[in-house]
Each structure stands twice: as structure tokens, then as C-alpha cells.
Amino acid sequence: MSEYDLKRTILDPSIPYVGTILGGLEPGTMVVIHGTVPNDADRFQIDFQCGSSTSPRSDVALHFNPRFKGWNWGQIICNTLQNGSWGWEEKTYPMPIAPGKPFEVIFLVLPHKFQVSSNGKFLLSYKHRINLDKIDTLGIYGQVKINTIGFVSETLQQSTPPISLAASLLDGCLKVPCTQSLSNALGPGRTVLVKGEVNKNAKSFAIDLKPSGSRTIALHLNPRMKEKVFVRNSYLYDSWGDEERQLQEFPFFPDLYFELLIYCETHQYKVAVNGHHVLDYRHRFKDLSMINEVSVHGDVQVYEIRAW
Known part of the structure; x- marks a missing residue:
């Protein structure tokens, strides 16, 4: 079976949270986030960023934005920000994240896309619009309480030398x-x-x-x-x-x-x-x-x- 090698865990970060992704992202990395959405939440967002600048704003490779109110409530909006301009929105619904309840979101990094699951179920795929090697910062903003952020690398447990997820995909x-x-x-x-x-x-x-x-x-x-x-x-x-x-x-x-x-x-x-x-x-x-x-x-x- 698989075992997970925990590279780094952040506990109870203050929101907004902006932190460096040590070593960057590579295929096979999983980012695991546990939190709770307040009952009166409007929205929150998880951004995989290319830096932490606010003026001008750093590029955002993946903007993951669950929305709970307004005309697009019950949707997750995903997008990419490049050179100060947003691209086309990709919308996913129904949404498994609900106000007043705890949630888990897992971002699996693949060579050509992010694959996102929530509460143990596949949620969405998002193809890379910005190269992985430019992503070095994780940002979390909005109305959300985050309990843990974990960076995980996956290795198969076998009698033979370990075969990484990245190696098998890149081959x-x-x-x-x-x-x-x-x-x-x-x-x-x-x-x-x-x-x-x-x-x-x-x-x-x-x-x-x-x-x-x-x-x-x-x-x-x-x-x-x-x-x-x-x-x-x-x-x-x-x-x-x-x-x-x-x-x-x-x-x-x-x-x-x-x-x-x-x-x-x-x-x-x-x-x-x-x-x-x-x-x-x-x-x-x-x-x-x-x-x-x-x-x-x-x-x-x-x-x-x-x-x-």
C-alpha cells in the first residue's frame, strides 16, 4: 500500500496566510488542508502563487475559490492570474464544502495539472497554465479557519527500491x-x-x-x-x-x-x-x-x- 512522507506541517495559521513552499512543488507532491468554514462565510480562497508581492500582485497559478453567497453560490471558481490579468474561469458544482462544517482539501500535483479532492472524493482537475517551477508560495485568504496545512510526498512501500509518483508519470x-x-x-x-x-x-x-x-x-x-x-x-x-x-x-x-x-x-x-x-x-x-x-x-x- 502507500505511505505518506510528511515534509512539513503548519498548525493553526492566521488568516490571511502567506507562506513559502519550501523546495517548491514537484509532481507527486500533495498539499493537504484541513479547516472549517464559518456559518456566515461568503467565500475563501487558496492560491498557489509565484511569489508574495502585493503591488504589483504576484502571478497566481491556481486560484481555488469556493463561494457560499451571491449569484454564483455553491460553486468553486478556479482561475489563473498572469501579469495582472485573470484568465477564463473554470466552475465546479455542486460543492462539498459547507459553512459550519469541517473540510479536507487535497491538491495532488501532477506534471500537467492539479487534481483536487475534498472530503475523500474527487472534486476537479485544473490544467497548468503556469509552469510548476514558478510556484513557490501558498496563500489562503477570506472567511475560513485553517487547522493544518501539510506538504506530503508519496512513495510506494515495496520490497524493491521505491518508485516515486513523479518518476512513473514523467517516464x-x-x-x-x-x-x-x-x-x-x-x-x-x-x-x-x-x-x-x-x-x-x-x-x-x-x-x-x-x-x-x-x-x-x-x-x-x-x-x-x-x-x-x-x-x-x-x-x-x-x-x-x-x-x-x-x-x-x-x-x-x-x-x-x-x-x-x-x-x-x-x-x-x-x-x-x-x-x-x-x-x-x-x-x-x-x-x-x-x-x-x-x-x-x-x-x-x-x-x-x-x-x-
């Missing part, structure tokens, strides 16, 4: 459809990781665990974006079995960067997406020692496939 994509052999066959205690990104106009994609050279599919994971269903099945004896579709919440969205973990137990697989357990699937193909291949196809980019 580029695997060609889809893609098939990768496992160095050791699957069995209880083994984990398969797939890092990828859902295409913008995706309809569906699939991740299959199977024996090489066989039509058999031991585990077929098939998110379908239009229907918002996550189908699980097995292909045995040249036919599909009964689909499993039950799920509390669909975890995939267009443009979503994801890390999908499949953990093999004696009687079932456990599947997690971006650190959250989403489903269990009991083994229908019992000879786990024959499962030695992962294939991915459909409307998705694949950055890494790894097993341990």
Missing part, C-alpha cells in the same frame, strides 16, 4: 492496449498496482488479471463512465459469468488520475482506488498460481503497472 505512458507479465504469479498476500488516467471523453476501460496465453480472465474490472457502473466479472470456459455491479459510490471520472490496487487474499480480491477500499470480489478462478499477466485496454492512459 510517460504505456501504449494502450497493454499487457504486462508479473515476475511472480499471483497468490495470497500479493498486490498489483495500476497507475493511470481516465481519458477526457472516456466511455469505459478494463483491467484484467489472467493466465498468459489463455482466453481465461480471472478478474475483469470494467468502469463504465456513461453509466457510472463498475462491472466485475470473470471469463471462464469461453463464457462470461454473472456481473457484479453493486457499489456505494462510483470512483472514476474523466481526466481522473488514479492508483488502483488489487490485493489478493485466500478467498477474494480487495480493490482500492486512490487509497479508498471500494470493493471485494470472491475468486471464481481458483488456481491463483496460474495468474501471471495484467492487461489494460479502453479509454485510459497507463503510467505504470507493478506487482509485489
Whole structure:
């Protein structure tokens, strides 16, 4: 599974808060903010800035601005300020942050965008309009109480040397459809990781665990974006079995960067997406020692496939 390496934490900062991001931002960094919005709040903002100047105002690479009153209440406005001028607004709603309630916002820094989640759910993606290496300051303003600001780097915990999120993303994509052999066959205690990104106009994609050279599919994971269903099945004896579709919440969205973990137990697989357990699937193909291949196809980019 993943472990988080805490680089720096700021506790109970005064608002407005303007602080240097030590070492800047790089792909794989997460900025985790916990706070509470007052009951009478109008709005607040979190800005990833290129400096701390107020006159002239520093460029803002990402302006994250939840609004609770006015004609655009219930929306999060995102934008970029360059050379004193705002660009086009990107609006997201409905909004999971509510006055009078605590919140968590996580900004995951990717090479080409910020991916933002709130209260454990994907919220939005925002493509970079300013180069990451120019961002060196975090600013928080408005009607909000901040409890903690954490800067986190993510490293996979494996028996092999750690592979950073940044390295796998910067190495580029695997060609889809893609098939990768496992160095050791699957069995209880083994984990398969797939890092990828859902295409913008995706309809569906699939991740299959199977024996090489066989039509058999031991585990077929098939998110379908239009229907918002996550189908699980097995292909045995040249036919599909009964689909499993039950799920509390669909975890995939267009443009979503994801890390999908499949953990093999004696009687079932456990599947997690971006650190959250989403489903269990009991083994229908019992000879786990024959499962030695992962294939991915459909409307998705694949950055890494790894097993341990």
C-alpha cells in the first residue's frame, strides 16, 4: 500500500496566510488542508502563487475559490492570474464544502495539472497554465479557519527500491492496449498496482488479471463512465459469468488520475482506488498460481503497472 512522507506541517495559521513552499512543488507532491468554514462565510480562497508581492500582485497559478453567497453560490471558481490579468474561469458544482462544517482539501500535483479532492472524493482537475517551477508560495485568504496545512510526498512501500509518483508519470505512458507479465504469479498476500488516467471523453476501460496465453480472465474490472457502473466479472470456459455491479459510490471520472490496487487474499480480491477500499470480489478462478499477466485496454492512459 502507500505511505505518506510528511515534509512539513503548519498548525493553526492566521488568516490571511502567506507562506513559502519550501523546495517548491514537484509532481507527486500533495498539499493537504484541513479547516472549517464559518456559518456566515461568503467565500475563501487558496492560491498557489509565484511569489508574495502585493503591488504589483504576484502571478497566481491556481486560484481555488469556493463561494457560499451571491449569484454564483455553491460553486468553486478556479482561475489563473498572469501579469495582472485573470484568465477564463473554470466552475465546479455542486460543492462539498459547507459553512459550519469541517473540510479536507487535497491538491495532488501532477506534471500537467492539479487534481483536487475534498472530503475523500474527487472534486476537479485544473490544467497548468503556469509552469510548476514558478510556484513557490501558498496563500489562503477570506472567511475560513485553517487547522493544518501539510506538504506530503508519496512513495510506494515495496520490497524493491521505491518508485516515486513523479518518476512513473514523467517516464510517460504505456501504449494502450497493454499487457504486462508479473515476475511472480499471483497468490495470497500479493498486490498489483495500476497507475493511470481516465481519458477526457472516456466511455469505459478494463483491467484484467489472467493466465498468459489463455482466453481465461480471472478478474475483469470494467468502469463504465456513461453509466457510472463498475462491472466485475470473470471469463471462464469461453463464457462470461454473472456481473457484479453493486457499489456505494462510483470512483472514476474523466481526466481522473488514479492508483488502483488489487490485493489478493485466500478467498477474494480487495480493490482500492486512490487509497479508498471500494470493493471485494470472491475468486471464481481458483488456481491463483496460474495468474501471471495484467492487461489494460479502453479509454485510459497507463503510467505504470507493478506487482509485489
